[in-house]
Amino acid sequence: MTSGTMIGIVTFIYLGAFSCLLVGRLLDKKRLANAAFLGAVGGFALLTAGLVLRWRESYAMGIGHVPLSNFYESLVFFSWATTLITFAGIRGETRNRVLTFIMPAAALMLGYASFSPGIDSSIQPLIPALKSNWLAIHVITCFLGYASFIVASVFGIFMLRNGHTLSGRHPWGEMFYRCVMIGFVFFTVGILTGSVWAHVAWGRYWGWDPKETWALITWLLYAAVLHERVRSGRVTGRVIMLSFAGLLSVLFTYIGVNYLPGLHSYL
Amino acid sequence: MKKKGNTVLNALGSLKLTVALILFIAVLCVVGSVFPQESSVTSSGHGDGFRIPFLLGPYDVFHSVWFLGAGLLLCINLALCMMRRLKPKKRSLLMLLLHSGVLLVIIGYAIGFMGLDGYAEIPEGESVSQVVLKDGSVYDPGFSIRCERFAVDFYGNGMPREYTSDLSFLINGQVADQARVRVNHPASFAGISFYQESFRDLLSAVLTVSDGKQPATFTVSEGDIIPLPSAGTRARVVKIWHDLMHAGPAVKLLIEEGHGGRFVYVFRDIDVIISKMPGLLEAMPAFDPSGFHPYTFSCSEVKHSFATGIGVKRDPGAPLAGIGGAIFFLGILLACFLPPSSGPGRERAPVQEAAHGPVRAAAKSKES
Structure with a gap:
């Protein structure tokens, strides 16, 4: 089996897990939801294997490199990272609740990567600009940051829907803050490593390229989230709305900037 | 107050x-x-x-x-x-x-x-002593940079694998240092860093002009001007092809005479072309190497080489920014x-900003 097939299959495992989680929630069947969780874990394991296999396939082709070099590979890794953050950070009942939101998002990324006719899933050699040890650490940290921001938004939705922003004492507020904080750390490292790489490759660590500018916009919005929270002393509705703006900015940083002229056209 | x-x-x-x-x-x-x-x-x-x-x-x-x-x-x-x-x-x-x-x-x-944020385009085998800055002005770094060699390597599928420039740094004509510059692998000399930014194909042609008396031979690049013996007449090299219309190397000249001008295409293999397509010169007078009297143009060779594009930079603020980033x-x-600073069960009062800070914050939270 090729890595592409494996990754494509995970799309359906994630969709199945999402359906079971949804039904389990609506009919209040805890066992179904727990089974869905196990399915999601299995899908995640298969996705991990798919990524490793793709890595090995590239070496077998004689052009070995980490599978983080084009839009297809970044979508797959984004999906992997989002699931990883959910599994690693959340336990118990809350985890299934969050997974109900994360599974369709992760499946959408995989499905778009695997089945969209506009996306080239073939393994290509690295162009000279990408041949750097900074590639892996820069891409991994950026996407772990994006993934944490997505999970933070799920907690933001929970809080808004349940009116918990008024009390601010709910553990969801704490989870929201932690996810933003972890995302902020990862994304900061992503920007810093990107700057070092840009300094080595292009001779300037900051050049207001659209991808760089939008990464800064995202970083600033989440900095605003953290400061607004300190100012209010808790996670208010305004803090959550700012984080939603941050998530829109994440999406634009990832995909939108490709419609603006710049150096990061390979995503 | x-x-x-x-x-x-x-x-x-x-x-x-x-x-x-x-x-x-x-x-x-x-x-x-x-x-x-x-x-x-x-x-x-x-x-x-x-x-x-x-x-x-x-x-x-x-x-x-x-x-x-x-x-x-x-x-x-x-x-x-x-x-x-x-x-x-x-x-x-x-x-x-x-x-x-x-x-x-x-x-x-x-x-x-x-x-310093500049750029130098250096043809292979040549040297430059000035760097063009982003605003178009020039900067003299105090030494010259020579490109000994530029190379592009390709993968099996035709994608570029590596761009490499071998550079020499010359002070008063003497080689002070040498370095190989690749994308993601800059070199530095005299506190300035050099980056592989781009490259350009350069074509040069060996042209002979004969007016029936004394033939003269020139090695020309695009944009060069060849003076012709008759006053006020000159030939401008418009374009050089390695292979024009599958007919081999060719040079396009613009013969300028007073206010007028006409194009002459000089093919290296014009004799072969005519033998395959008799009547071509009548149909396409611009392809006739003797079409502009009394001159006859001929091209003996078209040579290919590269010019490398090198970013020439120095950022005195980078170490400080790097330290700041690390901190x-x-x-x-x-x-x-x-x-x-606050969490579940450990909620504390909002950060006190001004005298009215907490009151204002409390009022705000009621609104939301």
Whole structure:
């Protein structure tokens, strides 16, 4: 089996897990939801294997490199990272609740990567600009940051829907803050490593390229989230709305900037 | 009076201003990414000192009064915030460290404007002693750079694998140092760094012009001008092809005579072409190498070589910005391991900003 097939299959495992989680929630069947969780874990394991296999396939082709070099590979890794953050950070009942939101998002990324006719899933050699040890650490940290921001938004939705922003004492507020904080750390490292790489490759660590500018916009919005929270002393509705703006900015940083002229056209 | 000064200081150092400034800068960044930015002003200030353009349009947002002003105000706000919250507590000291990292990055970036940001295009085997800056002016680094060799390597599928320039640095004509520059592998000499940025194909042709008496031979590149014996007449080399219309190497000349001009295409293999296509010269007079009397043009060779495009840069602010970035990273990493400033069950009063801070915050929370 090729890595592409494996990754494509995970799309359906994630969709199945999402359906079971949804039904389990609506009919209040805890066992179904727990089974869905196990399915999601299995899908995640298969996705991990798919990524490793793709890595090995590239070496077998004689052009070995980490599978983080084009839009297809970044979508797959984004999906992997989002699931990883959910599994690693959340336990118990809350985890299934969050997974109900994360599974369709992760499946959408995989499905778009695997089945969209506009996306080239073939393994290509690295162009000279990408041949750097900074590639892996820069891409991994950026996407772990994006993934944490997505999970933070799920907690933001929970809080808004349940009116918990008024009390601010709910553990969801704490989870929201932690996810933003972890995302902020990862994304900061992503920007810093990107700057070092840009300094080595292009001779300037900051050049207001659209991808760089939008990464800064995202970083600033989440900095605003953290400061607004300190100012209010808790996670208010305004803090959550700012984080939603941050998530829109994440999406634009990832995909939108490709419609603006710049150096990061390979995503 | 003193109280009024305190109010201004409180406002300048308030978190409300921090959030407002962050959002304002984010909006400016959106504008700056959507409108194409003029790069001319991003050049170094060599020769004409430190320049701060006073533009209000959207085409140079990152050097506009708004952006620089907001950045400066944010620095002041940061410094005031740090001073006001300075307490001998772990978290407070950590926040001090973290935010001083941000300040260092901003200061380092500002120092960078006093650096060098130039470009040199060097044909293989030739040397240049001047660097073109972004604003079009030239800078003399005090040495010359020679390109010994440029090469492009390809993967099996035709994609480029590597661009390599072998450079020599010459002081007074003597080679002082040599370096190989690749993408992602810059070299440095005399405190200046050299980056592989681009390359260009160069074609040169060996042309012979005969007016029936004395033939003359020239090696020419595109754009060159060949003087012809008759007064006021010259031939401009418009284009050189390695292979034009599958008929082999060719040169397109524009013969300029007074105000008029006509094109002559000089094929290296014109004899072979005519033998295959008799009557060609009658149909296409521009292909006739003797079409412009009394001259006959011939081309014996078209040679291919490269010109490498080298970025020539020095950023005196980069080390400071790097240190700032490292400090910020360290600070934010440690902040993750310290207990958060507030959490479930440990909720505390909002940060006191001004005399009315908590009251205002409480009123706000009722609205939401």
